[in-house]
Amino acid sequence: MTMPAPESGITKRVVLAAADMDRALTRIAHEILEANKGSADLILLGIPRRGFPLAQRLARKIAAVDDAVDPDLITGQLDVTMYRDDLRRNPTRSPQATQLPPSGIDDRVVVLVDDVLYSGRTIRAALDALADLGRPRIVRLAVLVDRGHRELPIRADHVGKNLPTSSRERVRVHLGEIDGLDGVAADEVVIEDRA
Amino acid sequence: MKHLLSTRDLSATSALRLLDVAEEMSAVGEREIKKLPALRGRTVVNLFFEDSTRTRISFEAAAKRLSADVINFAVKGSSVSKGESLKDTAQTLEAMSADAVVIRHPASGAPARLAASDWIDAAVINAGDGTHEHPTQALLDAFTLRRHWARIGGTPSAGTTLAGMKVLIVGDVLHSRVARSNVWLLTTLGAEVLLAGPPTLLPVGIASWPCTVFYDLDEAIAQRPDAVMMLRLQAERMNAAFFPSTREYSRRWGFDDGRLALLDIMGLDDTVIMHPGPMNRGLEISAAAADSPRSTILAQVRNGVSVRMAALYLLLSGDQHDDEPRDDGTRALPHDLPIPEGRTTR
Numbered sequence: 001m002t003m004p005a006p007e008s009g010i011t012k013r014v015v016l017a018a019a020d021m022d023r024a025l026t027r028i029a030h031e032i033l034e035a036n037k038g039s040a041d042l043i044l045l046g047i048p049r050r051g052f053p054l055a056q057r058l059a060r061k062i063a064a065v066d067d068a069v070d071p072d073l074i075t076g077q078l079d080v081t082m083y084r085d086d087l088r089r090n091p092t093r094s095p096q097a098t099q100l101p102p103s104g105i106d107d108r109v110v111v112l113v114d115d116v117l118y119s120g121r122t123i124r125a126a127l128d129a130l131a132d133l134g135r136p137r138i139v140r141l142a143v144l145v146d147r148g149h150r151e152l153p154i155r156a157d158h159v160g161k162n163l164p165t166s167s168r169e170r171v172r173v174h175l176g177e178i179d180g181l182d183g184v185a186a187d188e189v190v191i192e193d194r195a
Numbered sequence: 196m197k198h199l200l201s202t203r204d205l206s207a208t209s210a211l212r213l214l215d216v217a218e219e220m221s222a223v224g225e226r227e228i229k230k231l232p233a234l235r236g237r238t239v240v241n242l243f244f245e246d247s248t249r250t251r252i253s254f255e256a257a258a259k260r261l262s263a264d265v266i267n268f269a270v271k272g273s274s275v276s277k278g279e280s281l282k283d284t285a286q287t288l289e290a291m292s293a294d295a296v297v298i299r300h301p302a303s304g305a306p307a308r309l310a311a312s313d314w315i316d317a318a319v320i321n322a323g324d325g326t327h328e329h330p331t332q333a334l335l336d337a338f339t340l341r342r343h344w345a346r347i348g349g350t351p352s353a354g355t356t357l358a359g360m361k362v363l364i365v366g367d368v369l370h371s372r373v374a375r376s377n378v379w380l381l382t383t384l385g386a387e388v389l390l391a392g393p394p395t396l397l398p399v400g401i402a403s404w405p406c407t408v409f410y411d412l413d414e415a416i417a418q419r420p421d422a423v424m425m426l427r428l429q430a431e432r433m434n435a436a437f438f439p440s441t442r443e444y445s446r447r448w449g450f451d452d453g454r455l456a457l458l459d460i461m462g463l464d465d466t467v468i469m470h471p472g473p474m475n476r477g478l479e480i481s482a483a484a485a486d487s488p489r490s491t492i493l494a495q496v497r498n499g500v501s502v503r504m505a506a507l508y509l510l511l512s513g514d515q516h517d518d519e520p521r522d523d524g525t526r527a528l529p530h531d532l533p534i535p536e537g538r539t540t541r
Contacts, residue, residue, distance in 0.1 A: 079219070082231040082261075082508075092513030094212060095219040097353075132228040 009194060016161055016189035021144070024160035025054070028142050029061035031158045036109055039066045041137065043108045045078040047126055048096040050115040052077045053177035054144060058113060076100045078112070078133075083125035100133065110136040111158075115173040117143040120154035145189055147171050161189070169193045198310040198319040199506050202330045202380035207356070210383055214338050215353045217498070217505035223260060224501060234263035237294040237511055241267045242284070243322070244275065244300045249472055249496055250322050250332070254297045257503035263511075266293070281305060285314040293317045295511055303327035318510040326370050326432070332471055333376035335502040337384055339469065339495050340422055347465050358385035363415050366426035366448055366479050369396045370433070373471045374426055378404055391415040392426075393448060395437040412448055416457060424469040425450050425480045441478055451481045458489070467491045 016024065036042055039062060046055030052075075059071035081087075081095040112126050123141060130139060142158035147165045165171060170192045179186045196209060223229055239258040241251050251267065258265045268288075275284060281300075288296060295318040298306045303325030310319040323329040337357065344360050345352040362381055368374045368390055381388050388406035390397070391414075401408055409415035416423070428444065438444045445451065450468060458466050468480070468489045476482050485492060 082233040087233055087512040090513065092509055094216055095508075097219060098222060128232070132230070133226065 011193045012190050014188050014190055015163060016145070018187035021160070021187050021189065024144065025057055026061055028158045028160060029058050029065070032058065032111055032140075032142065033062060033065060035140065035157065039069045039074075041108045042069075043074055043076065043101055043103070043105055043110045043136075044142075045076045045100075045105075045110055045112055045126075045130075047112060047114045047122060048077060048079055049178055050173050050175055051113045053175050054115060055111075055113040056177075058111075058142065073101055073103070078126055078129055080122060080125035080129050083128045085121060085125070098129070098133070105130065105134040105136045107135070107137045109138045109140070111140045111142050113142050115144050115175075116171050117141070117146045117154075117156050117159075118149055118171075120150045120152040123154050124152050144173060145171055163189075163191070165191060166193075196509055198306075198321075199330055199510060200307050200310055200319065200321045201328045202333050202376045202383070203328070205330070205380065205383065207383050207385075210334070210337070210380060211354070211356065213334060213502070213505050213509060214341060216509060217334075217338055217501040218353050220260075220504040220508070221498065221501035223504075224497070230260055230262060232262045233508055234258070234261040234294075234511055237263045238292065239263045239265050239295045239297065239507065240288050240291075240293040240317075241265065241322075242288070242296050242298045243268065244270045244298075244305075245323070247299055247322070249499065250299065253496070253499040254320075254322060254331075254503050254507075256500045257507055258295075260500070261504055261507055263294075263507065266291075281309065282312070282314050285309055285312070288317070289315040295320060295507060297322045299323045301325055320506060320510065323372055325372065326375075327372055328376045329372040329471075330376050330380070331499070331503055331506060332373050333380040334506070335495055335499040336373075336377055336424065336469060336471070337380050338498045338502050339491050340381070340386070340467075341384075342494075342498075343422070343465075343467055343491070356385045357381060360386040360422070361389065361418065361420045362386050362422045362424060363389040363391060363418070363420035364424045364426065365391045365412060365415070365450070367396045367428050367437075368392050368401070368426065369398050369437075370429040371426045377424065378406055382406070389415055389418060389420060391448075393438055393444070412454070413457075416454065416461075419461065419463060420466060422467045422469055423450065424471075427471065427473065428475055428479050430475075445478050449477075449479050449481065450484045452483045455481065455484045455487060455489075469495060472496065 033039060044055040044059050046052030055075050059075045063069040063071045077099045079096040079098045081093050140157040143156045144160040145163050146156055146159045147163045149167050172190045172192060174186045174188050176187055223231055241254055243251055255265050297320045298309060299322040305324050306319050306321040321328060321330055340357060341355055342352050344357060345355045364374050378388050382405045390406050391409040391412050394410060468484055470480055470492050474480055474485055476485060
């Protein structure tokens, strides 16, 4: 018997707690280093909003392993708003800032970082946005959660957790940097279902 | 936001959102590939019933940077010189399925007429109507002022308002749509606006405007403004004698070398000089003032493209107008259906 919250009619369950999320990110950081055979030419670009703090966390974990890495110099933010294919279907979105590391992305290994991989359309937009900014040698994709339901031929190279979901459900990622209230960390991944 | 007709009815929230989006758009102008695909396949028509260089070019550059198709419609050499009405011109553009119309017209209220009518479905952007408003100019002035204000305050531009800023607007306020749009927008954003000009060039009813009026330029400069905006003396709109001679105007109301030096003497190191262009050098502004490091005139032109990109993007993206099913079912009518005889307005 399901127990929907009486007022909202929405059930919530936590699928990744703070410690699970941290372990998943540690593993992804090591996978990135392994796939790249070290930290050479590595750039992590987060997709706003929650991809950017995730990219920063991954960069700090990489720096903890490799002393030669300065996390601030390999992290950036890539806004994809103006490249989306659904601009006319959804309410107007405000673009966010795009900030590239000082080295630029030409001939670098760029790892795109996002919180949830779903239809793949955001990543399609990100690839177009990247092409207008430079020509990376390799582009890889790291996501915290892959929830399936792809609509484009796109696959992540590094996945924190595969979550089989129904398309009726919503996957919400809460991060201390963005969702934390009064300095209380709120790291978790929640699945909401409208019952 | 469906149209951009005036800054008077623009809320602080929408104005700030537009300026924040413009901040992101300005980053595109510094890239190697200065183009975004956001408005691919949309058509923007520049409908100019009055001469303009920078505004039309600026709108054209903005639309092209967003990948929209641009049709320039200048009145000279068009059917308007054969006597075609605004309505017929608008319906022609509608038949060509324009998504946005950027209109400049010598009659105040022409863009509002176009927006309120059902002649055309497109978003209407006012690029200057008569002596009424020129909202995108005011927005680019506000954008330029905000960047300056944020730099002095050491804060990021995005999200900053103009609270605490004192802006002095000098000259021909009577004929200036730029002054009107700026008075409404800058006060909405929290700035204090001072106006200075000869009494013959200040409009009737100015006492009800949210600003202080000075009849002596030096007295106004003594209020220590953070920005001085010189207005162009609009000789083409002057069909009466508003002042004895241009030399007298220049001496009393021009920003000349003496007043430029005065800013230094007063220790107003952070005061900038603005001009919407085109300038009458030696008349309302001296060459030394226009070319001094205080001048933001070229920055204003550069920021114009970013602000107009933001306006086009905010008006043309999103689902709140075009794809919205309408209650009255007008959308269901094919656009090229002939309008029955004797039926002028629906």
